[in-house]
Amino acid sequence: MAQETFDLLVIGGGPGGYVAAIRAAQLGMKTALVEKAQLGGVCLNWGCIPTKALLRSADVLRLVRGAAQFGVKAAEPQADLAAMVARSRAVAAQLNKGVTHLMKKNGVKVFTGHARLQGAGVVSVTGADGAAQVLRAKHIVLATGARARQLPQLPGDGKTVWTYREALTPPALPKRLLIVGAGAIGIEFASFYRAVGAEVAVVEMAPRILPLEDEEISAQVAASLKQDGIQVHTQVALEQATRAGDAWQLTLRQQGGPQGTLQLQADVVLVAAGIVGNVEDLGLDKTRVQVEKTHIVTDAQCRTAEPGVYAIGDVAGPPWLAHKASHEGVMCVEHIAGLAPHALDPRRVPACTYSHPQVASVGLNEAQARAAGHKVKVGKFPFGANGKAIAMGATTGFAKVVFDAGSGELLGAHMVGDEVTEMIQGFAIAQTLETTEADLMATIIPHPTMSESMHEAVLAAYGRALHI
Amino acid sequence: MATLLRMPEVAANSTHATLSAWTRQEGDTVAAGDCLAEIETDKAVVEFNAESAGVLGRLLVQAGQEVEVGAPIAVLLAQGEAAADVEALLQAAGAAAAPMAAPVQQSAAVVSAAATTAASDAGERLRASPLARRLAAQRGMALAGLAGSGPNGRIVKIDIERASSQPAAAVPAAAVSAPAPAGSVGYAEVPHSNMRRTIAKRLAESKSTIPHFYLSVDCRMERLLALRAEINAGASRKISVNDFIVRAVAVALREVPQANVGWTDSAMRQYQQADIAVAVSTDTGLITPIVRAADGKTLSQISAEIADLAARARAGQLRPEEYQGGSFSVSNLGMYGVGEFAAIINPPQAAILAVGASRQQPVVEGGELKVGTVMRCTLSVDHRAIDGALAAQWLAAFQRAIESPLSILV
Numbered sequence: 001m002a003q004e005t006f007d008l009l010v011i012g013g014g015p016g017g018y019v020a021a022i023r024a025a026q027l028g029m030k031t032a033l034v035e036k037a038q039l040g041g042v043c044l045n046w047g048c049i050p051t052k053a054l055l056r057s058a059d060v061l062r063l064v065r066g067a068a069q070f071g072v073k074a075a076e077p078q079a080d081l082a083a084m085v086a087r088s089r090a091v092a093a094q095l096n097k098g099v100t101h102l103m104k105k106n107g108v109k110v111f112t113g114h115a116r117l118q119g120a121g122v123v124s125v126t127g128a129d130g131a132a133q134v135l136r137a138k139h140i141v142l143a144t145g146a147r148a149r150q151l152p153q154l155p156g157d158g159k160t161v162w163t164y165r166e167a168l169t170p171p172a173l174p175k176r177l178l179i180v181g182a183g184a185i186g187i188e189f190a191s192f193y194r195a196v197g198a199e200v201a202v203v204e205m206a207p208r209i210l211p212l213e214d215e216e217i218s219a220q221v222a223a224s225l226k227q228d229g230i231q232v233h234t235q236v237a238l239e240q241a242t243r244a245g246d247a248w249q250l251t252l253r254q255q256g257g258p259q260g261t262l263q264l265q266a267d268v269v270l271v272a273a274g275i276v277g278n279v280e281d282l283g284l285d286k287t288r289v290q291v292e293k294t295h296i297v298t299d300a301q302c303r304t305a306e307p308g309v310y311a312i313g314d315v316a317g318p319p320w321l322a323h324k325a326s327h328e329g330v331m332c333v334e335h336i337a338g339l340a341p342h343a344l345d346p347r348r349v350p351a352c353t354y355s356h357p358q359v360a361s362v363g364l365n366e367a368q369a370r371a372a373g374h375k376v377k378v379g380k381f382p383f384g385a386n387g388k389a390i391a392m393g394a395t396t397g398f399a400k401v402v403f404d405a406g407s408g409e410l411l412g413a414h415m416v417g418d419e420v421t422e423m424i425q426g427f428a429i430a431q432t433l434e435t436t437e438a439d440l441m442a443t444i445i446p447h448p449t450m451s452e453s454m455h456e457a458v459l460a461a462y463g464r465a466l467h468i
Numbered sequence: 469m470a471t472l473l474r475m476p477e478v479a480a481n482s483t484h485a486t487l488s489a490w491t492r493q494e495g496d497t498v499a500a501g502d503c504l505a506e507i508e509t510d511k512a513v514v515e516f517n518a519e520s521a522g523v524l525g526r527l528l529v530q531a532g533q534e535v536e537v538g539a540p541i542a543v544l545l546a547q548g549e550a551a552a553d554v555e556a557l558l559q560a561a562g563a564a565a566a567p568m569a570a571p572v573q574q575s576a577a578v579v580s581a582a583a584t585t586a587a588s589d590a591g592e593r594l595r596a597s598p599l600a601r602r603l604a605a606q607r608g609m610a611l612a613g614l615a616g617s618g619p620n621g622r623i624v625k626i627d628i629e630r631a632s633s634q635p636a637a638a639v640p641a642a643a644v645s646a647p648a649p650a651g652s653v654g655y656a657e658v659p660h661s662n663m664r665r666t667i668a669k670r671l672a673e674s675k676s677t678i679p680h681f682y683l684s685v686d687c688r689m690e691r692l693l694a695l696r697a698e699i700n701a702g703a704s705r706k707i708s709v710n711d712f713i714v715r716a717v718a719v720a721l722r723e724v725p726q727a728n729v730g731w732t733d734s735a736m737r738q739y740q741q742a743d744i745a746v747a748v749s750t751d752t753g754l755i756t757p758i759v760r761a762a763d764g765k766t767l768s769q770i771s772a773e774i775a776d777l778a779a780r781a782r783a784g785q786l787r788p789e790e791y792q793g794g795s796f797s798v799s800n801l802g803m804y805g806v807g808e809f810a811a812i813i814n815p816p817q818a819a820i821l822a823v824g825a826s827r828q829q830p831v832v833e834g835g836e837l838k839v840g841t842v843m844r845c846t847l848s849v850d851h852r853a854i855d856g857a858l859a860a861q862w863l864a865a866f867q868r869a870i871e872s873p874l875s876i877l878v
Contacts (some may be wrong), residue, residue, distance in 0.1 A: 342617065342626070355507050407606065409625070433596030434625055 007154025009137035011120030014041020016325030017143030025106040053088035056194035064450030117283035135279035146314035178266035182209035186272035201231035214365035300343035302332035360424035394418035408436035479788035489608035532611035596623035615659035671682035711771040716761035716869035727862035745794035818853035
């Protein structure tokens with residue numbers, strides 16, 4: 001049985017794991033990575049990236065449909081779902097190859113198989129053929145990620161009950177799609193499937209869609225989705241799901257407000273109601289690693305209760321975002337190397353939803369800021385008053401900022417509208433550099449850009465907006 | 469006429485000081501003698517007072533900034549003058565510097581010094597986030613002494629929050645909510661104060677460069693304690709054992725003046741009077757206020773002076789001249805029950821006396837075992853300046869003064 005000893009071994013090749021491995025290699029550690037499926041993980045193969053490819057197709061469709069308003073004559077466009085999916089898969093495949101190359105370039109040894117902890121510093125890797133090998137490592141980083149949560153009423157069959165995975169490779173367009181869960185994943189698929197022609201309904205237990213976002217943002221997105229013909233039901237809990245012929249019949253109980261039930265039919269149900277951490281069959285029972293609600297318990301340096309074992313990314317808890325996983329990977333490895341990076345500040349993790357319109361935010365929303373005891377200054381600026389947005393025909397949405405009134409600290413920023421996901425980094429940088437409102441006001445923003453709305457929102461928080 | 473206020477030389481030979489807080493704001497009308505700002509040196513905080521009346525036209529330095537001595541820190545306007553006068557003055561100050569710089573192009577240092585604007589410090593740039601600067605200013609904290617945890621030592625918000633919370637409170641804040649991994653030790657890092665840095669630097673230098681040697685002696689205390697009880701019986705303010713010790717040290721230095729010396733690389737410094745530095749422990753660290761010319765002062769004068777110096781030391785209100793200099797030091801840990809210890813010399817002084825507790829113990833007197841009250845003192849000596857026999861001679865003189873305490877009174 002072959003044995004190799006590494007300084008650092010990463011289990012899981014997603015955006016947390018492979019980034020941690022690259023950083024470790026940069027810091028001179030002899031590094032290995034074990035992946036049982038595909039390098040790049042869910043994000044690259046079955047999540048962030050392929051959905052962006054599909055949503056781009058939806059954008060093109062939407063743009064061509066509206067061509068006349070820009071003075072362009074075009075025939076009514078047709079959605080070719082199979083071609084869209086093929087493009088999406090090609091994009092994922094290209095990036096998957098890219099990660100393989102990055103591992104090679106950085107000298108990270110990649111093992112394919114299922115990793116299990118076997119006590120202090122020992123990991124067994126079982127390949128698809130059942131052959132096992134034993135690896136030794138001084139430090140082990142768990143980055144096994146997460147998967148869609150299943151609902152007991154709707155056992156996934158891959159045909160009429162989907163998770164994101166099936167939703168990325170539909171054999172055909174469902175006529176009626178019902179999406180359970182109005183978080184980022186649910187809302188993105190709602191946007192896509194509506195754009196390509198499905199009848200879409202979204203149901204959510206929370207009082208509003210995108211419940212982690214600022215209330216005003218949720219309201220704007222809900223209004224836009226309804227305008228596009230998507231049914232939105234909030235504060236409803238799935239009670240029962242039965243098959244009625246070829247369709248699903250869902251009974252939902254209304255919570256809060258008027259009591260009663262709601263009946264909805266659908267050909268396909270997409271379950272996007274949260275995720276569970278991949279903590280099973282990792283050999284954790286042989287360690288002191290603690291698991292709570294399917295997630296591994298860690299401290300601010302990503303250490304578990306077992307010395308030498310760390311956990312990062314989705315398996316270590318929310319927010320379930322690729323960039324959070326990558327950041328934790330780098331931070332965790334730097335700690336191991338004896339550097340002193342700052343702990344991840346959850347208030348500085350941006351979140352993006354690539355729906356139509358897009359949503360992007362960082363930090364506390366207004367209600368959270370007030371609940372945390374801050375005296376706040378809030379500024380808002382609508383894209384309808386922004387020159388570039390009007391020229392682009394992208395006047396839906398706004399930028400909103402929340403400052404601490406006493407210190408001028410930027411507590412949070414929230415945007416909804418076209419391409420706001422590309423803009424939020426400006427506020428993320430501002431937060432990380434700890435600029436105050438004074439520095440943001442003193443920054444020169446190029447004209448004409450939609451980003452000017454960010455500047456105006458800051459000015460508005462202090463009663464100084466220029467164009468409204 | 470508008471005038472430039474400049475950073476004073478608060479401590480002898482200091483090149484920089486930290487403007488820790490402004491106590492008045494731009495636009496405030498001030499009278500002569502009003503406190504405008506607090507300036508922190510390595511050991512104390514002193515007030516910066518207005519020399520004449522006027523209006524504070526412009527603050528040129530942020531609270532917390534370390535400033536070169538002599539650099540402008542604010543503009544004081546006469547009554548009726550306006551902001552334009554501030555600009556005019558600042559321009560004039562800049563113009564005055566420029567011609568001086570012109571002829572000495574080759575000297576880059578001079579050119580850059582002249583080009584330095586009023587508000588910026590020619591020294592090392594202080595790295596701090598805008599939010600950290602604002603929070604520090606709002607809390608009246610000095611940034612200069614803080615350790616930054618950001619990239620390149622940049623001071624960020626969390627450093628301000630850690631520094632402004634008590635060390636005891638910082639521990640739970642720094643501890644993480646997740647389980648403490650087995651085998652690891654949690655800790656919090658509290659940035660050093662200027663005072664702590666100074667103590668660390670000077671004592672490390674002393675212990676590693678001065679060839680210390682140590683002599684100990686047991687002093688019988690019965691007569692001194694009896695005399696003290698007699699004096700205190702009728703007094704409103706009590707004389708402490710430590711007051712007697714400081715006086716006895718002064719008497720011994722007068723008797724053996726060769727021990728009242730300091731070592732410098734080029735020459736032996738012979739002190740003309742016994743300036744006794746008395747170590748005082750404060751919340752933030754050790755400070756040694758000085759009883760000047762203790763050999764010429766009475767016991768009650770010394771006692772009153774020490775009480776005053778110690779109280780102001782603990783309040784952080786000592787002026788630099790009150791704790792700088794001194795020819796000999798006394799450190800007394802007897803009140804904490806310490807039996808004996810050896811102290812580190814405070815250069816350029818050549819000796820320090822470490823005083824333990826007065827304790828009852830068996831003593832042999834004329835071949836008989838008795839119970840006596842004994843105080844053990846240990847003298848740390850710089851062998852470069854004082855040899856063993858001389859040190860022993862001084863220690864014997866000190867012991868005589870303690871054991872024949874009436875000699876202390878005269």
